[in-house]
Amino acid sequence: MAKVDIGVDEFASAALPALRGTGLLLVSASDRLGPNVMTIGWGLVGNLWGLPVFVVFVRPSRYTHRILEEAGDFTVNVPARGMEDAVSKCGTVSGRRTDKFKETGLEPAPSRRVRSPIVRQCIAHLECSVVYRSSIDESRVPEAVKPSAYPKGDYHDVYFGEVLEAYADEDYRERLP
């Protein structure tokens, strides 16, 4: 399937509903640890410092966190309709013990400009380079949020990725999850 460039705003139109629904696939790879894929339901897209950015929230306990710290780049992938089981599995097992690509049949495919691969079966992709990083400050998180979001006190690190590439399958609109 030929991939066509789309703007980050068009990517957002596809990605935001998926983010709230099935989830998106976040992939990061370092030379030492290789690639890992995890499901995300939280994220932000927009503009900062005049740069198109996608922001991901990753708990320090996650295997992806270790990889992201080494890699400094990531991809965000919109799954196609029908990939719900694979996406669900990527959100429940850890890449520390399992090769989730092998486990799910998802395949890493080369990116255009970053080290982290994309997911071949997905229909839209962002390639991002981390330009800023912060951490969620426990003391400022609303108490109402803590029981559901932080039952283990595992506050997210926040990675701001500059969007370097945004592209999609030509027919992605017909295959949205």
Next chain:
Amino acid sequence: MAKVDIGVDEFASAALPALRGTGLLLVSASDRLGPNVMTIGWGLVGNLWGLPVFVVFVRPSRYTHRILEEAGDFTVNVPARGMEDAVSKCGTVSGRRTDKFKETGLEPAPSRRVRSPIVRQCIAHLECSVVYRSSIDESRVPEAVKPSAYPKGDYHDVYFGEVLEAYADEDYRERLP
């Protein structure tokens, strides 16, 4: 003009291109300081803690910063085509010395659920309540960004607003900037 509910994702489709173009209008009002409107070109939209959120970046030197700290809520407004001059003016003068509503002919109109008003002439609106706040950490900002974004070392505070309402004029699609 009747306002119809839209989802936050539909709002994003209208707002993200405007954010990168003409700009959006951020309004905040406190009981003590009244309403102020400022133009924003930077912002993020998405999902955090299962909540729809819009994130704004406001420098401590801004009049809006003082109001936001008191108010705890804000609205984000997509201007209509033809409002470019007013939006430009709201980005260049300070509400500390000028009533920008009076100056531009823009009118504050009551919101549905927050204290901060919307801008009557705008075509799409978000009402947000601040649920989290952080500050840009100078030591982590890329050096390449500093000359253009922070020539005065005036690093942003970052306000995460939970989206409580998202609505638009029925014909907003034909009137986008």
